[in-house]
Amino acid sequence: MDATQATSISISLIYTTLQAIIAAFLFHRMRAARLKELQFVFLTFTSATLGALLGIAWTGFRIIFNPLVAIFILPFVEATFYRKKQSRYKSMLATSLALYAYVIVARLAWQFGSGEEGLVAIYYSYILAILAIYLACYGWFFASCIETRKKISTSKGIEPWVKFRYVLLIFSCASAIATAVFPLAYPSHESFHEQAAVMKVVMAASNLLFSITSLTAWFMPAWLKRVLNERSRDSLVFSTVPMTAIASRPVSEKLGSALIMSIIDHLGNRLAPRINKSPGAVKGLLLLSLEAAEQQHGVTGIDFTLLHDAIVDDVKSRLDQLGIPNVDAIINELEHDVIDIQSLLVVGKF
Structure with missing residues (x-):
């Protein structure tokens, strides 16, 4: 095992641990704060954790669980941002589920199929399908956070840490989309070892960034809330x-x-x-x-x-x-x- 592979594995372990921690914390907060909306975010990070753990046995599980990390965000955004408000939730959910079904079929076809050229096409087709799912789901979350952040940006009554949480969620969405972009540069059969090794590190790092921004956003430390509020105390x-x-x-x-x-x-x-x-x-x-x-x-x-x-x-x-x-x-x-x-x-x- 070379240094690049060791780095990739280490980052992946940290990522998996953080996903599990976020899922556990969300479950606790969901029950304590009686926020039913958080159940969908909990399922998001539970899917990420299961994909990472089961992926140790078969890498296909990572692909199968990966789209769920985005799809579960859709009902959360609908329930949190769009009550009594027109949205494209149903059409986006239907499209995402259709793409998800294709991802599963294509991943199995790639795993057990033959013919190198055909397999390469199948590989990139399901990678693009996953990217489309992430763009739709996290893109909607991204846009919703930006819209709300703009509406409350000048409000002196809204605490600064709340406004900053929207900023963190925006970065979290962007990093989530990035995790779906980088696999496009990953060789379908690791035929180029150096390229595969480097891209493993890049993808692991992007996943880690997603975990860190998500953890900070959903579980903002009390000291950070105090610092943010104290800096803007005069405006509150x-x-x-x-x-x-x-x-x-x-x-x-x-x-x-x-x-x-x-x-x-x-x-x-x-x-x-x-x-x-x-x-x-x-x-x-x-x-x-x-x-x-x-x-x-x-x-x-x-x-x-x-x-x-x-x-x-x-x-x-x-x-x-x-x-x-x-x-x-x-x-x-x-x-x-x-x-x-x-x-x-x-x-x-x-």
Whole structure:
């Protein structure tokens, strides 16, 4: 075993370990934070771990499990970014599954077929199919993160570490796509030993980068959150509106967490100029609406459905009572604001 091979194996072992750690942590966070959306990300990293482990017995398992690392991202993006929002989820899922079926058939044909020229064509066809799956799945995740990051970039209420998590997820998506690009430069039958050895290291390194960015994104250390927030402490403006109606106990206790307060700040700052009221008064109104929605649904804690219903129903009713003109148009805009930032309820929750 030469130095290049040893390096490739070492990096692969680190990659497999990190994938397993991420999967385990996600399972714990999914249960602790009651975030059903994370089950799809958990399955993503579980697939990566299984592919790496089973690939020791037969390298074909790596190819068979590899597309699942991308495909499971699709339902996560749909559930996190696109509730009550038009998307191409069904068509992308159907296309990805069709390509996945082709990958399995082509990989088996390459493994057990004969004829060098035909096998080379089959090899690159399923590598291209995997790349197409990654471009579709992680490309959609990439674009969704960029879009949301732009919408909250100037919001003073959203904590900096939450904004930075979107940046890390963007880099994670890009590195995931890179892991599907490099195999195109890998010889189909390792006929060129030096090229194969070098590309093994490159592919292992790209997989490791994906693991590191993913681990940091999903499990951002508390110290990093503190550093990011302290650097922008002067720009953070969280609403602390005193209201006798909710003064009996802290708002964070009523509504769940500082995340809800930051979302209220964001929405309040956008709604205030539309109804010509002070931001503080508008945020108080939004808080009262959320409290009413909690009581109506008999739940504790805010999810997207409750937040959306509070905006569409209770806030609309309160604005009507205040005699605000063009309430329907205002609520429609506010509803779009809620839909646009809905991923905060997952990405910013832990």
